[in-house]
Amino acid sequence: MQPFVELTAPACPLPLSNVDTDQLIPARFMSRPRAEGYGDFLLHDLRREAGGALDPDFPLNAHPGAKILVARRNFGCGSSREAAVYALADFGFACVIAPSFGDIFASNAVNNGVLPATVEEAEAETLLAAVGAGAELTVDLAAQEIRGAGPALRFTVDPVWRTKLLNGWDDVDLTLSHAEAIAAFATADAAARPWAQLRAERGGGSA
Amino acid sequence: MTAPRTLFDKIWDRHVVHDREDGQSLLWIDRHFVHEGSHHAFAKLRERGARVSRPELTIGIADHYVPTRTRDLGRADPQIADMVRRLERNTADQGVRLFGLNDPRQGIVHVMGPEQGFTLPGLTMVCGDSHTSTHGAFGTIAFGIGASEVAHVLMTQTLWQRRPKRMRVRFDGRLAPGITAKDMALAFIATVGADGARGHAIEYAGEAVRGLSMEGRLTLCNLSIESGGRCGMVAPDETAFAFVKGRPYAPAGEAFDRAVEAWAALPSDAEAAFDREVVIDAAAIAPTVTWGVSPEDALPIDGTVPDPARIADASRAAHAREAIDYMGLRPGQRLTDVAVDRVFIGSCTNARIEDLRAAAAVLKGRRAAVPGLVSPGSMIVKAQAEQEGLDRIFTEAGLEWVASGCSMCVGMNGDIAAPGERCASTTNRNFKGRQGPGARTHLMSPAMVAAAAVAGRLADVREILGETA
Numbered sequence: 001m002q003p004f005v006e007l008t009a010p011a012c013p014l015p016l017s018n019v020d021t022d023q024l025i026p027a028r029f030m031s032r033p034r035a036e037g038y039g040d041f042l043l044h045d046l047r048r049e050a051g052g053a054l055d056p057d058f059p060l061n062a063h064p065g066a067k068i069l070v071a072r073r074n075f076g077c078g079s080s081r082e083a084a085v086y087a088l089a090d091f092g093f094a095c096v097i098a099p100s101f102g103d104i105f106a107s108n109a110v111n112n113g114v115l116p117a118t119v120e121e122a123e124a125e126t127l128l129a130a131v132g133a134g135a136e137l138t139v140d141l142a143a144q145e146i147r148g149a150g151p152a153l154r155f156t157v158d159p160v161w162r163t164k165l166l167n168g169w170d171d172v173d174l175t176l177s178h179a180e181a182i183a184a185f186a187t188a189d190a191a192a193r194p195w196a197q198l199r200a201e202r203g204g205g206s207a
Numbered sequence: 208m209t210a211p212r213t214l215f216d217k218i219w220d221r222h223v224v225h226d227r228e229d230g231q232s233l234l235w236i237d238r239h240f241v242h243e244g245s246h247h248a249f250a251k252l253r254e255r256g257a258r259v260s261r262p263e264l265t266i267g268i269a270d271h272y273v274p275t276r277t278r279d280l281g282r283a284d285p286q287i288a289d290m291v292r293r294l295e296r297n298t299a300d301q302g303v304r305l306f307g308l309n310d311p312r313q314g315i316v317h318v319m320g321p322e323q324g325f326t327l328p329g330l331t332m333v334c335g336d337s338h339t340s341t342h343g344a345f346g347t348i349a350f351g352i353g354a355s356e357v358a359h360v361l362m363t364q365t366l367w368q369r370r371p372k373r374m375r376v377r378f379d380g381r382l383a384p385g386i387t388a389k390d391m392a393l394a395f396i397a398t399v400g401a402d403g404a405r406g407h408a409i410e411y412a413g414e415a416v417r418g419l420s421m422e423g424r425l426t427l428c429n430l431s432i433e434s435g436g437r438c439g440m441v442a443p444d445e446t447a448f449a450f451v452k453g454r455p456y457a458p459a460g461e462a463f464d465r466a467v468e469a470w471a472a473l474p475s476d477a478e479a480a481f482d483r484e485v486v487i488d489a490a491a492i493a494p495t496v497t498w499g500v501s502p503e504d505a506l507p508i509d510g511t512v513p514d515p516a517r518i519a520d521a522s523r524a525a526h527a528r529e530a531i532d533y534m535g536l537r538p539g540q541r542l543t544d545v546a547v548d549r550v551f552i553g554s555c556t557n558a559r560i561e562d563l564r565a566a567a568a569v570l571k572g573r574r575a576a577v578p579g580l581v582s583p584g585s586m587i588v589k590a591q592a593e594q595e596g597l598d599r600i601f602t603e604a605g606l607e608w609v610a611s612g613c614s615m616c617v618g619m620n621g622d623i624a625a626p627g628e629r630c631a632s633t634t635n636r637n638f639k640g641r642q643g644p645g646a647r648t649h650l651m652s653p654a655m656v657a658a659a660a661v662a663g664r665l666a667d668v669r670e671i672l673g674e675t676a
């Protein structure tokens with residue numbers, strides 16, 4: 001995974017609260033392989049007019065090249081679909097700034113190197129105004145600061161996620177280094193909680 | 208003496224493989240469900256050349272994309288058929304059991320899991336679906352995860368998590384007649400907001416919760432994610448044990464008795480501390496419906512559409528304006544004046560047998576004024592409903608009776624509402640476009656959806672039933 005350290009880039013205001021994952025990527029696009037790229041599906045139905053043409057006034061269309069998204073509260077609420085993050089990342093976003101995030105969305109974002117930066121509601125409004133007027137932002141993960149919209153703002157992010165993003169770490173490698181502890185747990189658990197175990201089925205069950 | 212602990216903490220502590228100094232714990236996962244949508248995770252395994260570490264703890268189920276009007280993939284949309292077949296291939300390659308399209312036990316993962324006895328008290332359960340919180344009804348830690356995490360669990364049977372805060376939601380007193388778990392959940396979400404429980408594991412408690420059947424508890428826990436909660440749980444009791452007993456994959460005989468002993472020790476200790484407590488007066492809950500595009504936009508059926516001009520908070524007022532515009536409503540409009548175009552009874556929230564019975568009780572001997580779809584939560588629920596004659600009540604009322612799947616909850620299988628159509632729905636999300644591009648969704652209980660079907664508008668089920676009483 002690409003580390004995220006500091007990013008200076010154009011930003012896009014999305015002055016909406018409760019932007020759910022169904023809006024971030026409608027379900028009908030999620031059967032495609034990731035390799036095909038998910039960027040075109042980002043906010044697919046909000047970005048388009050009834051006939052299907054891009055709405056030039058929709059923020060995403062009015063701010064081409066943006067890599068930072070600023071939104072209102074409860075961004076990414078809803079389903080666990082990681083495709084919502086694929087759509088953001090493939091569109092070019094590396095950071096979303098909002099007053100709060102859906103839990104599953106935020107952890108999916110981090111697993112894809114996208115930073116969910118949490119700010120106060122009033123600060124989000126300040127950023128929305130500045131970015132709407134064309135300000136570029138700098139998001140500095142080491143200092144946990146956003147610069148470019150008046151005085152530097154502090155954002156919060158889970159410290160573990162911060163370390164993970166700064167280093168571009170992947171959990172699986174880390175976990176595999178605990179393979180012995182996992183095996184020991186499983187053995188002890190099988191004895192302690194026989195009722196919790198499941199047996200394999202021959203042939204993997206029916207079709 | 209150990210310090211008093213909550214239900215959540217007792218289960219969590221039992222599953223910690225490794226605690227890291229930075230507050231992350233590596234948790235053992237007892238049950239992992241995969242569905243067609245898990246194809247991204249299987250692709251990640253292929254990229255790494257990795258195998259599923261504990262295939263016996265992984266359960267495959269076809270639900271999200273399955274066609275409900277035919278079980279013949281040859282007659283289904285080719286893209287949808289491909290999703291079902293991809294799951295068949297991925298599970299077969301990895302030796303994972305599958306409840307496939309034509310398995311008589313097929314159903315929506317959160318209906319089939321408890322039905323088959325995969326769901327038990329005291330477990331950790333995950334699935335790449337946010338409504339995995341449903342299983343918490345048995346007193347188990349169950350939550351939704353993303354594709355990267357699904358791949359991680361497939362490869363290691365573990366997951367890194369930070370212990371969430373604990374929240375207790377106490378429903379004091381008893382529900383009024385005709386009020387259901389769906390109304391309780393919507394009332395709770397409207398109280399705290401769609402992100403009100405963010406970062407918290409919820410334990411639902413109180414007299415009204417104790418009095419719920421397992422079906423009701425499953426509905427309540429199902430909607431935990433709509434308040435932003437990490438998971439939702441109900442302490443296991445006799446109601447839960449009785450439900451589990453005799454299920455195909457549940458422990459049997461002496462193993463069951465020993466399990467019950469372990470489960471009986473799970474409820475929160477009397478002195479256990481919660482980070483937050485919310486108390487709701489159960490007796491005051493009315494039949495509740497949503498008017499907007501977030502589950503927090505919920506009101507009693509005798510309410511009116513809010514007026515954004517009267518909402519002080521600017522961002523909340525903007526949300527209300529957006530919602531009213533999308534939903535095609537007027538500020539101040541009476542909810543009972545909102546005409547609907549179709550209804551849907553289904554989803555892991557409200558498609559268990561009790562839900563179908565409640566809807567059928569309203570529809571019996573009546574005609575639906577609008578078209579609609581009834582999709583049972585599993586093929587076992589479907590068979591049961593047919594045995595009870597519920598299917599005939601639905602079809603005689605003019606509704607379509609189809610096979611089990613996620614169907615119009617998410618529309619992945621092509622069951623959708625048309626742009627601008629208004630649907631009274633037993634599902635869990637009224638998000639923009641959730642039931643199809645431009646579709647407008649109102650969430651409510653099965654009985655309330657049935658009432659809306661009969662009236663052709665949002666209606667108070669108590670009045671419809673009262674008419675004939």
Ligand code: SF4
Pocket residue numbers: 270271315316317336337338554555556612613614616617635
């Ligand atoms: S019915 Fe809806 S919420 Fe439930 S598992 Fe299917 S898509 Fe998810």
